[in-house]
Amino acid sequence: xxxxxxxxxxxxxxxxxxxxxxxxxxxxxxxxxxxxxxxxxxxxxxxxxxxxxxxxxxxxxxxxxxxxxxxxxxxxxxxxxxxxxxxxxxxxxxxxxxxxxxxxxxxxxxxxxxxxxxxxxxxxxxxxxxxxxxxxxxxxxxxxxxxxxxxxxxxxxxxxxxxxxxxxxxxxxxxxxxxxxxxxxxxxxx
Numbered sequence: 001x002x003x004x005x006x007x008x009x010x011x012x013x014x015x016x017x018x019x020x021x022x023x024x025x026x027x028x029x030x031x032x033x034x035x036x037x038x039x040x041x042x043x044x045x046x047x048x049x050x051x052x053x054x055x056x057x058x059x060x061x062x063x064x065x066x067x068x069x070x071x072x073x074x075x076x077x078x079x080x081x082x083x084x085x086x087x088x089x090x091x092x093x094x095x096x097x098x099x100x101x102x103x104x105x106x107x108x109x110x111x112x113x114x115x116x117x118x119x120x121x122x123x124x125x126x127x128x129x130x131x132x133x134x135x136x137x138x139x140x141x142x143x144x145x146x147x148x149x150x151x152x153x154x155x156x157x158x159x160x161x162x163x164x165x166x167x168x169x170x171x172x173x174x175x176x177x178x179x180x181x182x183x184x185x186x187x188x189x190x
Contacts, residue, residue, distance in 0.1 A: 024188030027053045029163065031184025033067060035088070038178055039143060039171050040119045042071035042088060053186075059098030063111065066091045073121070078129035084136065086121040096151065106154040111147075111167070118142040144172040153186055161186040 029051040036044035049067030056062060066089070073084040094113025101107030123138040149167030156162050165182040 024159070024190055025055050026190045027055075027186050027188050029053065029184050029186045031067075031165075031182050033180055033182035035067075035069070035090075035180045036178050037088060037117055037119075037169075038176050040071070040088060040117065040141070041073050042086065042119065043074060045069055045071050045088075047088065047090070053096065059103075059107075059109070061096045063094050063096050063113070064092070065094075065115075071119075075126075077127060078131070082126060084121055084124060086119060088117065088119050090117045091115050092145075092147065094147065094149075104155075106152070109151045109153070111149045111151060111165075114144060114146045116142055116144050145169045145178070146172065147180075149180070156185075159188040161188075 031049060031051065033047045033049070034044065035047050047067040047069030049065060051063055051065035053061045053063040068087065068089045071086050071088050073086070074081055075084065092113055092115025094111045094115075096109045096111040098107050098109045118140065119142070120140045121136075121138060124136050126134045126136055128134055147167050147169040149165050151163055151165040153161045153163035163184060163186050165180075167180045167182070169178040169180060171178070
């Protein structure tokens with residue numbers, strides 16, 4: 001986690017080249033996102049991750065993404081509030097199509113896709129005051145989701161662009177829609 005800001009800065013350094021990140025056939029995007037997964041029981045929080053996109057033709061590209069982050073579950077106990085700790089990981093695959101703009105400049109794209117979210121809650125012992133303690137075992141769960149989002153990207157140097165990507169995710173089990181607000185750098189590789 002301590003190396004994440006360093007990696008983001010390193011990826012933002014101008015790289016030699018003649019084109020913008022959006023014009024490259026393959027891009028890598030380190031990012032930070034704020035996500036809420038209501039079905040998991042966790043509070044909303046920040047995740048970090050990376051995405052790779054392969055441009056197929058014109059404004060169409062395929063994007064694969066992975067993100068990870070620590071989370072907490074808040075619960076009430078006699079005399080106060082305590083927290084369970086855990087982690088969330090998500091992987092997704094989506095198709096992205098450029099709606100407005102050009103590959104050489106600022107652009108807005110629409111994306112649709114799906115993925116899987118995994119959650120882990122750490123083992124802990126909860127104090128119940130005068131009632132004693134309660135041992136909570138570690139547990140894991142996973143569920144699929146479908147998502148739709150919009151991406152706005154603008155070049156900041158020859159091979160690097162900056163983007164922001166709001167998205168809505170709907171669980172395949174009929175849970176309420178979740179939100180994700182992702183932002184980071186798009187670095188052109190090839």
